[in-house]
Amino acid sequence: MKNSVQFNLRNLVVLLMFFSLSTAGSATLQQTPTANFTEYKGKVVNSRNQDPLSAVYLSVQNTNISTVTNNDGEFSLKIPDDLDNVNVIVSHLGYQSRTLPLSFFKQQPVVIELQESMEQLSEVAIFTYTDPEALVRNMLKNRATNYFTDPVTMTGFYRESIRRGRKNVSLSEAVVKIHKQPYDSNADDDISLVKARKTADYERLDTLALKLRGGPYNPLSIDIMKNPTHIFNERDLSNFRFSFDPPTKIDEQYLYVVNFEELTKELPWYYGKLFIDAETFTLVKASFNLNVDNRSAATDLFVKKKPGGTRVYPVEVNYDITYRQKDGRWYFGYGHTELEFVVNWRRKLFNSRYRVNSELAVTDWKVNTEGKVKKDDSFISRRVIMNDDIAGFGDIAFWGENNIIEPDESIESAIEKIRSKLENN
Numbered sequence: 001m002k003n004s005v006q007f008n009l010r011n012l013v014v015l016l017m018f019f020s021l022s023t024a025g026s027a028t029l030q031q032t033p034t035a036n037f038t039e040y041k042g043k044v045v046n047s048r049n050q051d052p053l054s055a056v057y058l059s060v061q062n063t064n065i066s067t068v069t070n071n072d073g074e075f076s077l078k079i080p081d082d083l084d085n086v087n088v089i090v091s092h093l094g095y096q097s098r099t100l101p102l103s104f105f106k107q108q109p110v111v112i113e114l115q116e117s118m119e120q121l122s123e124v125a126i127f128t129y130t131d132p133e134a135l136v137r138n139m140l141k142n143r144a145t146n147y148f149t150d151p152v153t154m155t156g157f158y159r160e161s162i163r164r165g166r167k168n169v170s171l172s173e174a175v176v177k178i179h180k181q182p183y184d185s186n187a188d189d190d191i192s193l194v195k196a197r198k199t200a201d202y203e204r205l206d207t208l209a210l211k212l213r214g215g216p217y218n219p220l221s222i223d224i225m226k227n228p229t230h231i232f233n234e235r236d237l238s239n240f241r242f243s244f245d246p247p248t249k250i251d252e253q254y255l256y257v258v259n260f261e262e263l264t265k266e267l268p269w270y271y272g273k274l275f276i277d278a279e280t281f282t283l284v285k286a287s288f289n290l291n292v293d294n295r296s297a298a299t300d301l302f303v304k305k306k307p308g309g310t311r312v313y314p315v316e317v318n319y320d321i322t323y324r325q326k327d328g329r330w331y332f333g334y335g336h337t338e339l340e341f342v343v344n345w346r347r348k349l350f351n352s353r354y355r356v357n358s359e360l361a362v363t364d365w366k367v368n369t370e371g372k373v374k375k376d377d378s379f380i381s382r383r384v385i386m387n388d389d390i391a392g393f394g395d396i397a398f399w400g401e402n403n404i405i406e407p408d409e410s411i412e413s414a415i416e417k418i419r420s421k422l423e424n425n
Contacts, residue, residue: 041075
């Protein structure tokens with residue numbers, strides 16, 4: 001029987017389902033006890049122009065605790081009180097990293113400035129490849145050497161938002177456990193829920209409930225080094241055109257930047273960039289898109305169910321994945337999927353445009369030394385559709401010690417409105 005990892009990514013990421021208003025099943029959640037911790041908040045900006053920097057990585061040195069900044073450059077980092085003499089490493093692609101003592105975060109306000117890397121990287125001797133396809137082939141060949149080969153249990157934060165125009169109409173958030181299989185294995189990763197909350201404004205969803213199937217599996221499924229055949233197969237690299245962009249740098253690592261574009265364009269086709277470590281040939285980051293100009297084929301891929309009298313089709317599909325390093329081995333750190341689509345009603349003059357964002361950030365992890373994990377009711381299916389449960393939005397301390405992605409301005413506004421409704425009721 002063919003393993004699920006053999007299916008193309010097109011059939012796995014961000015499936016949309018439209019229903020008449022109804023509920024769907026969900027897993028039983030496990031609660032974890034809270035520990036003593038201190039939460040540090042702040043903002044990361046470009047030192048040249050003070051623009052906020054999103055997806056900046058903050059990690060506590062000599063631990064596996066980490067978080068990322070939101071779209072407004074803001075972060076929340078929770079550190080156990082017994083780690084009172086640690087440093088925090090702040091890093092971002094194309095910028096010089098900084099290592100800051102914990103005392104820096106105790107000032108108010110906390111603003112971290114990162115300087116752009118100005119080095120003439122094209123002259124660095126370590127860049128020896130002249131054939132981008134050969135470099136990508138070597139990247140795939142070194143998968144088992146460069147990435148985790150132990151089963152790992154990760155703690156992650158998942159956020160899924162659906163916006164109609166400028167307003168959020170659905171918001172889901174969850175702390176999850178990711179049961180990550182070795183990168184040299186074809187076994188599927190599993191996810192279990194720890195804590196979750198969700199709400200939707202169905203009046204703004206055209207009286208229909210838009211459901212995003214897959215939940216946290218969506219951003220996890222773009223781990224193309226765990227499942228390279230989703231996009232790249234060493235035997236099928238001739239189906240892509242590769243070229244070099246100017247190299248870049250993150251931390252002290254020099255990175256090749258490789259553009260890729262699928263040659264066969266009858267169906268929706270991929271194009272994007274790969275950021276590959278120049279010394280170990282590790283994929284550090286990938287940003288790619290799916291061209292969906294073929295509306296009929298794109299609808300078949302993404303829309304599982306829709307009501308009569310409508311045309312539903314995606315107009316933009318974007319993916320981002322970032323890997324992290326520990327002791328010379330790399331692992332999934334952050335995944336983000338973004339989809340914009342249009343709903344045309346037969347008897348309505350104007351269409352509706354929606355944007356679906358889902359992101360998953362690893363905030364802690366440990367090697368699983370206990371053998372095979374026994375599944376229980378907290379494990380969720382890849383077909384999961386998260387149920388409405390707004391109770392958590394009324395509790396400011398809902399997440400406890402768990403690190404999360406700080407809500408950006410629009411999401412924070414949506415949460416405040418939910419809290420206001422709960423208080424008025």
